Amino acid sequence: EVQLEESGGGLVRPGGSVRLSCLASGFRFRDYDMYWVRQAPGKGLEWVSFIHGTGRRIQYLDSVKGRFTVSRDNAGNLMSLQMNNVRVEDTAVYYCARLPGSFGAWGQGTTVIVSA
Amino acid sequence: EIVMTQSPLSLSVTPGEPASISCRSSQSLFLQSNGYDYLDWYLQKPGQSPQLLIYWGSKRASGVPDRFSGSGSGTDFTLKISRVEAEDVGVYYCMQGLQDQVTFGGGTKVEIK
Numbered sequence: 001e002v003q004l005e006e007s008g009g010g011l012v013r014p015g016g017s018v019r020l021s022c023l024a025s026g027f028r029f030r031d032y033d034m035y036w037v038r039q040a041p042g043k044g045l046e047w048v049s050f051i052h053g054t055g056r057r058i059q060y061l062d063s064v065k066g067r068f069t070v071s072r073d074n075a076g077n078l079m080s081l082q083m084n085n086v087r088v089e090d091t092a093v094y095y096c097a098r099l100p101g102s103f104g105a106w107g108q109g110t111t112v113i114v115s116a
Numbered sequence: 117e118i119v120m121t122q123s124p125l126s127l128s129v130t131p132g133e134p135a136s137i138s139c140r141s142s143q144s145l146f147l148q149s150n151g152y153d154y155l156d157w158y159l160q161k162p163g164q165s166p167q168l169l170i171y172w173g174s175k176r177a178s179g180v181p182d183r184f185s186g187s188g189s190g191t192d193f194t195l196k197i198s199r200v201e202a203e204d205v206g207v208y209y210c211m212q213g214l215q216d217q218v219t220f221g222g223g224t225k226v227e228i229k
Contacts, residue, residue, distance in 0.1 A: 006194065012121075014119060028136075033216070044222050045223075046220070047156075047218045047220070048217075050216040052216075057216070059216045082139055095165055095166075099156075099213055100211065100220055101152075101156065101172060101213055102168075102171045102172075102177065104156060104168035104171060104177065105168070107168070
């Protein structure tokens with residue numbers, strides 16, 4: 001069974017940092033591109049970042065470029081999102097997801113609240 | 117960026133009645149090399165993460181009831197529920213997966229009358 005488990009969320013001050021992790025199981029992690037998608041309170045889904053299965057191709061939402069860094073450890077079945085210089089508008093549930101198509105699977109999400 | 121536009125914003129449906137949601141993309145999602153449309157449909161039930169319903173525009177995901185169907189190609193897609201049940205409440209999203217930067221429609225909230 002495919003499982004994605006996020007961790008690392010919490011309350012962080014504006015300008016601060018937080019590191020999210022996604023532990024994958026039930027599939028050959030290195031074979032799949034992985035995504036971070038967020039959902040602000042009461043809002044829709046917003047793509048944040050993409051990382052190719054090899055880790056060699058990475059993409060970011062414009063508003064997080066230069067502040068967020070995605071990485072993966074294929075040996076450990078782990079994807080991470082380092083969030084620096086966070087802003088109030090980064091407050092959201094952050095989902096780790098395996099996309100698109102028939103691969104579609106999501107974790108339960110981890111909540112990041114940016115507040116003074 | 118491919119912009120995804122869904123309609124309607126919300127639906128109130130009597131159990132047993134059909135429902136239909138439209139999704140339009142700002143550019144074609146059809147990939148000639150493999151013949152697939154890179155359009156997925158997700159349902160996010162209250163308090164849960166999104167769950168895959170339909171992929172490649174019309175393929176039902178494993179375990180999804182056959183009352184759900186997807187159709188369309190290119191830039192215009194439709195999700196239909198033949199007979200809505202109480203468990204179908206939630207927000208439905210279309211998502212394009214043609215680009216690494218996936219994008220989502222704004223969502224359609226389905227509730228039961």
